[in-house]
Amino acid sequence: MSGRGSAYDNAVCESFFKTLKSDVVDRRSWPDKAELRTALFDCIECFYNRQRRHSSLSYLSPAEYEKITIKQKAVYTKQCPPNRGNSRLFRQAGLTLTQPRLD
Numbered sequence: 001m002s003g004r005g006s007a008y009d010n011a012v013c014e015s016f017f018k019t020l021k022s023d024v025v026d027r028r029s030w031p032d033k034a035e036l037r038t039a040l041f042d043c044i045e046c047f048y049n050r051q052r053r054h055s056s057l058s059y060l061s062p063a064e065y066e067k068i069t070i071k072q073k074a075v076y077t078k079q080c081p082p083n084r085g086n087s088r089l090f091r092q093a094g095l096t097l098t099q100p101r102l103d
Contacts, residue, residue: 020044 024043030036050063057065 020048 020040020043024039025036030039048062050061052061053059054062054065060068
């Protein structure tokens with residue numbers, strides 16, 4: 001992602017893992033790996049991605065930000081001829097893809 005010697009990508013990962021560790025792992029003891037795995041999944045999928053607001057995403061959750069981004073890409077690429085990438089974006093955004101008229 002970033003160039004050699006740049007710590008920006010690492011800082012994002014470190015922040016995420018610090019939050020995950022303090023919110024889930026360090027709260028109690030985990031006698032079973034499967035139980036911890038389930039708790040981590042719930043934390044990431046149910047809370048972190050869908051409810052928690054992120055300042056780097058204009059205080060939106062990642063799920064909300066992704067939905068908005070997909071719709072913006074779909075609107076931006078609406079006039080482009082359909083290809084694999086565009087049709088997938090349109091389906092995800094709930095839009096239909098039409099060919100531009102070449103009159």
